[in-house]
Amino acid sequence: MGKKVLVIGGAGYIGSHTIRYLQERGVECIVFDNFSNGHKEFVNCSYVEGDILHIEHVRSVFKVHDISSVIHFAAFIEAGESVHEPEKYFVNNVSGTLNVLKVMREFGVKDLVFSSTAAVYGDCEDLVLSEDSEIGPINAYGKSKLMVEEILKEYVRAYGFNCTVLRYFNASGAGYDVGEWHSPETHLIPLVLFTALGLRESISIFGENYDTPDGTCVRDYVHVLDLAQAHHLALKHVNGFNVYNVGSERGYSVKEIIELCKKISGVNFKVIVSDRRKGDPARLVASSQKISNELGFKITYSIEDIISSAYKWHKRK
Numbered sequence: 001m002g003k004k005v006l007v008i009g010g011a012g013y014i015g016s017h018t019i020r021y022l023q024e025r026g027v028e029c030i031v032f033d034n035f036s037n038g039h040k041e042f043v044n045c046s047y048v049e050g051d052i053l054h055i056e057h058v059r060s061v062f063k064v065h066d067i068s069s070v071i072h073f074a075a076f077i078e079a080g081e082s083v084h085e086p087e088k089y090f091v092n093n094v095s096g097t098l099n100v101l102k103v104m105r106e107f108g109v110k111d112l113v114f115s116s117t118a119a120v121y122g123d124c125e126d127l128v129l130s131e132d133s134e135i136g137p138i139n140a141y142g143k144s145k146l147m148v149e150e151i152l153k154e155y156v157r158a159y160g161f162n163c164t165v166l167r168y169f170n171a172s173g174a175g176y177d178v179g180e181w182h183s184p185e186t187h188l189i190p191l192v193l194f195t196a197l198g199l200r201e202s203i204s205i206f207g208e209n210y211d212t213p214d215g216t217c218v219r220d221y222v223h224v225l226d227l228a229q230a231h232h233l234a235l236k237h238v239n240g241f242n243v244y245n246v247g248s249e250r251g252y253s254v255k256e257i258i259e260l261c262k263k264i265s266g267v268n269f270k271v272i273v274s275d276r277r278k279g280d281p282a283r284l285v286a287s288s289q290k291i292s293n294e295l296g297f298k299i300t301y302s303i304e305d306i307i308s309s310a311y312k313w314h315k316r317k
């Protein structure tokens with residue numbers, strides 16, 4: 001058997017799409033996941049059920065399989081929850097990752113692609129965020145990811161690891177036979193589409209007094225298959241320590257997303273304006289110039305493609 005890419009958290013939303021994208025390009029993958037938020041029905045290759053918090057579970061995969069490199073998606077991801085339950089985030093996202101890195105060292109596997117997030121920028125005032133923009137996460141989720149980025153720098157410097165950090169902006173859309181399926185779901189596009197499908201009575205806008213054109217938060221939505229493309233490129237070029245934003249360079253406000261969902265679904269649903277939530281920056285839009293220039297990344301899906309593909313997936317589910 002040839003060498004495989006170990007995809008930790010590969011039963012989740014972004015992991016399951018990335019695996020299919022990689023397989024189409026001849027990359028053999030193996031999934032490691034504890035299925036805390038992932039889905040067995042999303043896994044289409046060999047897998048090991050285990051938890052990164054148990055180092056023996058991680059070792060068991062490396063003992064049996066010939067692993068060339070690792071893509072590490074596994075984390076808790078709810079920024080809002082992390083404000084109230086920071087420990088949960090530091091334990092899973094930071095301690096869990098340390099176990100992965102320790103075992104990679106033991107087995108001489110040094111290439112890693114890591115899922116980071118736009119949340120590391122917090123309330124940075126730059127209209128378009130580049131990798132050089134000021135860092136300052138405002139929730140424990142973003143802080144946990146930043147801590148891992150710092151740890152990875154040291155693994156590159158001291159142990160000769162090669163680590164590429166991808167800071168994703170809002171992953172969205174669906175492809176192949178999989179889609180976005182978080183429990184609980186807190187992401188805007190699925191929640192708005194659930195409302196269009198009659199699965200919720202209304203959709204809430206959290207705050208309309210932000211310093212943005214229509215007062216609602218602005219985010220950069222990137223199709224999950226464009227994210228998969230970024231992972232394929234990152235894996236091919238992993239060398240030393242590199243950080244790349246992955247976004248579309250275009251921001252959409254909450255109100256704009258709601259209007260687009262109404263248009264694409266053809267359903268007019270109830271919208272409620274509520275108070276702001278803690279830990280929500282006003283605006284997060286990426287410059288993806290660095291990954292485009294250095295790795296040849298290109299956005300191939302529009303916001304309409306994102307919402308239509310997500311709508312199709314949720315309707316089928």
Ligand SMILES: NC(=O)c1ccc[n+]([C@@H]2O[C@H](COP(=O)([O-])OP(=O)(O)OC[C@H]3O[C@@H](n4cnc5c(N)ncnc54)[C@H](O)[C@@H]3O)[C@@H](O)[C@H]2O)c1
Nearest residue numbers: 009011012013014034035036037038051052074075115171
């Ligand atoms: N979804 C987004 O918009 C977004 C944006 C920025 C960054 N990210 C990052 O991308 C990564 C993947 O996000 P996603 O949306 O696919 O999330 P997800 O919850 O769908 O996938 C995460 C997977 O990791 C697994 N996992 C969690 N803790 C584990 C543990 N201790 N041991 C083994 N497996 C474990 C879960 O079961 C799940 O399958 C995360 O690291 C997240 O922080 C996501």
